[in-house]
Amino acid sequence: MRIGVLALQGAFREHLDTLHAIGVEGVRVREPADLDGVSGLILPGGESTTMRQLIERWGLRQPILELAERGAPIFGTCAGMILLAREIAGDEPPTLPVLDVTVERNAFGRQLDSFEAEVPVPILGDRPVHAVFIRAPIIERTSPEVDVLARLDDGRIVAVRERNILATAFHPELAGETRFHRLMATMAAEHDDPGEGSGRRPHPTRRGRPAR
Amino acid sequence: MTVETSTWATKKGLAQMLKGGVIMDVVTPEQAKLAEDAGAVAVMALERVPADIRAAGGVARMSDPSIIEAIMDAVTIPVMAKARIGHFVEAQVLEALGVDYIDESEVLTPADESNHIDKHAFKVPFVCGCRNLGEALRRINEGAAMMRTKGEAGTGNIVEAVRQLRDVLAEMRRLRGMREDELFAAAKELGAPYELVKQVAADGKLPVVNFVAGGISTPADAALVMQLGAEGVFVGSGIFKSEDPARMANAIVQATTFFDDPKKIAEVSKGLGAPMRGIALEEIPDRERLAVRGW
Numbered sequence: 001m002r003i004g005v006l007a008l009q010g011a012f013r014e015h016l017d018t019l020h021a022i023g024v025e026g027v028r029v030r031e032p033a034d035l036d037g038v039s040g041l042i043l044p045g046g047e048s049t050t051m052r053q054l055i056e057r058w059g060l061r062q063p064i065l066e067l068a069e070r071g072a073p074i075f076g077t078c079a080g081m082i083l084l085a086r087e088i089a090g091d092e093p094p095t096l097p098v099l100d101v102t103v104e105r106n107a108f109g110r111q112l113d114s115f116e117a118e119v120p121v122p123i124l125g126d127r128p129v130h131a132v133f134i135r136a137p138i139i140e141r142t143s144p145e146v147d148v149l150a151r152l153d154d155g156r157i158v159a160v161r162e163r164n165i166l167a168t169a170f171h172p173e174l175a176g177e178t179r180f181h182r183l184m185a186t187m188a189a190e191h192d193d194p195g196e197g198s199g200r201r202p203h204p205t206r207r208g209r210p211a212r
Numbered sequence: 213m214t215v216e217t218s219t220w221a222t223k224k225g226l227a228q229m230l231k232g233g234v235i236m237d238v239v240t241p242e243q244a245k246l247a248e249d250a251g252a253v254a255v256m257a258l259e260r261v262p263a264d265i266r267a268a269g270g271v272a273r274m275s276d277p278s279i280i281e282a283i284m285d286a287v288t289i290p291v292m293a294k295a296r297i298g299h300f301v302e303a304q305v306l307e308a309l310g311v312d313y314i315d316e317s318e319v320l321t322p323a324d325e326s327n328h329i330d331k332h333a334f335k336v337p338f339v340c341g342c343r344n345l346g347e348a349l350r351r352i353n354e355g356a357a358m359m360r361t362k363g364e365a366g367t368g369n370i371v372e373a374v375r376q377l378r379d380v381l382a383e384m385r386r387l388r389g390m391r392e393d394e395l396f397a398a399a400k401e402l403g404a405p406y407e408l409v410k411q412v413a414a415d416g417k418l419p420v421v422n423f424v425a426g427g428i429s430t431p432a433d434a435a436l437v438m439q440l441g442a443e444g445v446f447v448g449s450g451i452f453k454s455e456d457p458a459r460m461a462n463a464i465v466q467a468t469t470f471f472d473d474p475k476k477i478a479e480v481s482k483g484l485g486a487p488m489r490g491i492a493l494e495e496i497p498d499r500e501r502l503a504v505r506g507w
Contacts, residue, residue, distance in 0.1 A: 008469050009232040009253060030469065045229045047253040047289055054251065054469055079229070105288060111312035112335055114222035117215045134225045135290065135312070153213045174225050 001188055004029040004038035008054040010046020010079060014173040018181050032063045039188035040073040042181075043080025043096075045134065045171050048105070051079060052095045061096060068098040073164045073187035075180065081167035082137050089140060099165045100143035107138035107156075107169075119170070121150045121159060124179040131158070131170035131177075138169055164191065220357070223337035226290065226312065227358035227421035230254055230444055234434065234465050235423070237261050237448040239279070241286035247451070250461035254290040254312070256446070257283040262319050262366030262426075263449035263488065266500070272320040274302040277309055284311070292339070297506055298324025300333075307336045313358070314338050316351075318505035319365045319448075326507060331355030341425065343376045343503055345383035349404035349412070352420055359418060361442075362503040363426015366449050368490030370427040372503055373437060377424055381441050387413040426503065429454070429487045431467030431480050438471030455485030 005015045007028035019026035019042075026042075029035055041064065043051075055061055068074050074096075076084040082105060086097040089104040108114070114135060118128040129150070139157040142148060150159035150168075158169040164187060172180045233253030238244040244255045259275040260268065274295055284291045290312035295302035297316055302323075306314050316329050318341050331338040332355035341362035342348035348359050361380060363373030387398060387409065395413055399406040411419055424442040428434050429450035437445060445468055447461075454460040463480040470476035498504075 007232075011228045011231060013231070014228065046231075047229065047233060049248055049289060050233055050251045050253050050465065053249075054466070057466065110310045111222075111226055111290060111337065112307070112310055113217060114226065115215050115217040116219050116221055117213050119213065132221050132225055134222055134229060171225065174221060174228065 001025070001039045001185070001192060002027050002037060003185065003188060004035055004041040006041065006043050006051070006060075006080070008046075008058075009050045010044045011171070011173060012042075012044045012046075014171075015042045015044050015077075015181075018173045018178055019185075022178050022182055022185065024181070024185050029060075031058050032060060035063050035067060038067070038072070039192050040075070040184055041067060042184070043074065043076040043083050044173070045078035045080065048079040048082040048095075051083060055083070055095060064096055065098065068096070068165065070191075071164050072191050073166060073184050074098065075166040075184045077168050077171055077173065078134065078136055081139075081169060084165060084167055087141070099160070099162050099167055100145055101139045101160060101162075101167075102141035103137045104140050105137050106135050108133065108136055111135055116175075117152070119150050119152065119158060121179075123149055124183070129170075129172060129177055129179070130175040131168075131172070132174045133158075133170045136169045139167075218335035223357035224420055226337060227339070230290070230358075230423075231421055232469060233444050234461075234468050235292065235444070235446045236451055236461060237446075238283060238452070241282045243452060243457075244283045244286045244291075246458055247461055248287045248289050250458055251465035252289060252461065253444070254292055255283065255287060256292045256294065256315065256448070257311070258294065261449040261452055262502075263368070263453055264366075265319060266366040266502075272296075274299070274305065274320070277305065280306070280309055280311065284309070294320055295329070296320040297322040298327050298329060300329045303329050303334060303338075307334055311336060316340050316356075318362055318502045322505050328354050328506070331357075339423075341503075341506060342380065343506075344379045345387075345412070346402035346404045347506065348380060348418060348422070349402065349408045352418070353405045353408060356420065358421050358423070360423040360425040360446055362506075363424065363428075364493060364496070365426045365502050367427055367493065367496070368429040368450060368453070368488040369493055370429070370433045370436065371493060373424050373427045374440065376503070377437055377440050377442060380418075380422070384412055384416060384418070388416045428464070429490060431463045431477055431484075434464045435467045435471040435477050438468055444468065450488055453488035455487075459484050460487065
């Protein structure tokens, strides 16, 4: 099994290292051909405006949407989460609208407001996740299809899952946290080999043709 | 839930998010917007680009806060600003403005001939320039969360940037081959703290992200330093002193991503118009060289 990591800009090395640490082969994805044979894709932290521009310029939007539509797991951290959101507060156009949420960019303020916190993520077990938030976005709205995986004390949503789409406002890859990547690898393995009775499911929020 | 702001991980982490990207010098909100649209990962808010600072002479200081604020309002990407070497009050002012990163920069006239800013004392992270490994580790010891080689700013000439990056990387390779008992003497020779020298010898890389600055003016320049081992680039005068800044900016962004793909670099380099004119290093008298500032 190979997991792709979008390597246009940002902290993709850290995700490749985390995959390596859990014994999963990671591959850099910069153009459509790099997606051949991957069982899932990670969209790293970085600048979402930069990554959006490079995704469009090099024709990655359609192949990533198709990968998501086939049910392969897609995991976005921070800027990666912004790229996956169907709506961005402030009328910015979405890039890969496969996650039915509204995100607000730089929701905590500027760099001076970046922080670390121990965030409980029940599906990953009792031990909280050491989460690093850097000029982080927040999820303002979720559709009923979206599972909330983690909230801050004030109730703000910082991690979600909608079927095969996983997203965090923070950076597990900066703190030696491997459980999100393990979860993703499990999802990818299930996608590759669904097993008896599980069946392939269409993407739940895709209606008709994907947006161009 | 305990929440801790401005930690080492968040300071260093923002630089990690900028990797593989281009940080562009801008002097107006319009230029900042152009840079953002072209794919810049951050902008450096200035009153004048280094080529103009060089031409103007005199004392170069922190920019007018109103210019920095106007640029912060214009874009959503991080905004950096420069303080003079050792001028901790300029840094306090920049922190009060809420900039995302402070560059303690040799491009401005130094304010202190022996001390750099104690960067641990600030909540906002710092990037500093270096010419060699010793200088880099001294700055990291003072609290810099990101490094950049200095190059020779405002020249449009890549030669100094290449020399300095090769020096830093060669010194790290040399440390990696040393016995542990040789690292004490190496630390003394580098003028750097032993603990950091030991860490570099073990990891083979700096403990913070390292970009290249000073002299990048074409997509191929950016790709050259990326292939040599830079983690990203600062482009100062190279964009807004070129014939078509929007196209040049975007082409440098593309070449930084596809730095090891000559076909793509060729494609993005076509028809960009003239890059900035540039200056041969021999034409610059020693006293006007910026890279030697810093200790």
